[in-house]
Amino acid sequence: MALGRRLRRLLDLRSLLVHWPWLVLLLALGVVRLSKGAAVVDLYALLSRPFWPGTAQSEWLRQAQHLEDQQKISLLQGQLNQLKADSALREQQGDWLTAAVISRRTEGWWQQLELGAGSLEGLHYGAVVTGPGGVLGRIASVTPSTARVTLLTDPSSRVGVTLKGSRGQGLLVGEGTSRPRLRFLDKDVEVQPGDVVLTSAASSLYPANLIVGVVQTVNSQALPAPEALVQLAAPVDAIDWVRVLR
Amino acid sequence: MGNLPLSRYQALFISGLLLLFLSLASPWWLKLNGVSPSWVVLWLLPWAVVEGPLAGALAGFGIGVLLDSLQGSGLTAVPVLVLLGLWWGQFVSSRRPLERSTTLGLLALLGSLLLNGSYALQLYWRGQSAFAAWQLSLAQALFTALLAPMICSLLVLFWRRRSLRHGR
Numbered sequence: 001m002a003l004g005r006r007l008r009r010l011l012d013l014r015s016l017l018v019h020w021p022w023l024v025l026l027l028a029l030g031v032v033r034l035s036k037g038a039a040v041v042d043l044y045a046l047l048s049r050p051f052w053p054g055t056a057q058s059e060w061l062r063q064a065q066h067l068e069d070q071q072k073i074s075l076l077q078g079q080l081n082q083l084k085a086d087s088a089l090r091e092q093q094g095d096w097l098t099a100a101v102i103s104r105r106t107e108g109w110w111q112q113l114e115l116g117a118g119s120l121e122g123l124h125y126g127a128v129v130t131g132p133g134g135v136l137g138r139i140a141s142v143t144p145s146t147a148r149v150t151l152l153t154d155p156s157s158r159v160g161v162t163l164k165g166s167r168g169q170g171l172l173v174g175e176g177t178s179r180p181r182l183r184f185l186d187k188d189v190e191v192q193p194g195d196v197v198l199t200s201a202a203s204s205l206y207p208a209n210l211i212v213g214v215v216q217t218v219n220s221q222a223l224p225a226p227e228a229l230v231q232l233a234a235p236v237d238a239i240d241w242v243r244v245l246r
Numbered sequence: 247m248g249n250l251p252l253s254r255y256q257a258l259f260i261s262g263l264l265l266l267f268l269s270l271a272s273p274w275w276l277k278l279n280g281v282s283p284s285w286v287v288l289w290l291l292p293w294a295v296v297e298g299p300l301a302g303a304l305a306g307f308g309i310g311v312l313l314d315s316l317q318g319s320g321l322t323a324v325p326v327l328v329l330l331g332l333w334w335g336q337f338v339s340s341r342r343p344l345e346r347s348t349t350l351g352l353l354a355l356l357g358s359l360l361l362n363g364s365y366a367l368q369l370y371w372r373g374q375s376a377f378a379a380w381q382l383s384l385a386q387a388l389f390t391a392l393l394a395p396m397i398c399s400l401l402v403l404f405w406r407r408r409s410l411r412h413g414r
Contacts, residue, residue, distance in 0.1 A: 037315030140318040
């Protein structure tokens with residue numbers, strides 16, 4: 001009986017009317033959750049605009065980009081003998097946008113960036129983000145003025161990669177540290193520290209032949225296939241500007 | 247005591263918003279060797295201790311939902327924050343007094359460990375490994391516990407003043 005009375009009291013229309021501000025608050029929380037914090041991030045972007053990184057690094061980025069392009073060209077020249085030239089060249093001619101990094105959370109369970117450009121600038125879900133040196137990650141969600149990037153080091157990140165010269169295919173798995181783990185698919189792989197890691201042509205998420213990083217250490221005893229730790233080419237902790245493939 | 251400019255709900259709302267911005271900005275000067283304290287623990291603990299289990303659980307729910315929205319990875323902090331709010335709210339009664347500020351440090355240490363533990367459990371269920379993050383969690387728990395006696399006892403005073411004014 002007591003339970004029934006309580007239930008009736010809970011469903012009482014009058015108490016509902018009295019507590020409507022709490023219902024509104026609950027609704028608002030739900031909206032924020034479903035919008036992936038769009039309002040909060042946009043407000044943060046608006047308030048933190050005076051503190052966004054200056055343009056000096058933007059210049060430096062352009063120079064670094066020039067350098068990276070030169071590296072990439074020499075890389076591609078070496079591969080032209082083995083691969084069909086078209087696919088590798090096409091990805092270089094994409095439409096790149098430069099965006100500022102306004103928030104960087106690279107500790108622990110998630111590894112992500114917030115960019116100061118969003119859907120208004122033409123960014124979309126899944127777009128590839130690179131920094132000076134190489135690939136950083138992909139865009140996981142966008143708001144009108146910001147975009148959230150899941151880095152290659154995030155535990156949820158899985159990217160198909162290959163060694164330079166198409167010597168070994170593997171999966172680059174983020175582990176929440178600054179160095180993701182490369183799990184090779186084949187048992188017999190000739191891999192040494194210092195080998196360059198590129199995005200694989202088999203990957204559907206990334207364009208082929210973007211520079212990812214360099215093999216740091218190799219564990220050839222790992223089962224079922226060798227593993228390696230990869231040092232990313234783009235220094236996540238130092239980058240204030242990134243490029244996004246639109 | 248002079249007139250307080252903010253009611254406690256206004257103060258809670260504004261401090262919660264500041265907490266979200268803090269977790270977004272994560273400035274280097276508030277980190278120790280790349281590790282930042284668990285700000286949400288430092289925020290929720292004093293509120294729950296002063297206002298009781300229900301208010302603590304509701305605040306934990308609200309801030310948990312907001313924090314989840316800022317994380318793209320799909321992990322949730324809501325259940326553990328609600329439980330922490332309920333647990334810490336028990337200290338509002340005189341049966342379990344907060345004897346010393348060291349108790350706050352211990353509560354914050356356990357809260358931070360539980361929060362990170364819930365993330366680890368969720369990653370484990372999803373079949374993803376983040377062993378290295380454990381090291382960081384331990385460091386974060388220690389850092390949080392170190393700051394808690396300082397920050398939380400001030401915040402406890404802050405919330406107590408407001409709740410007294412509102413006739414508690």
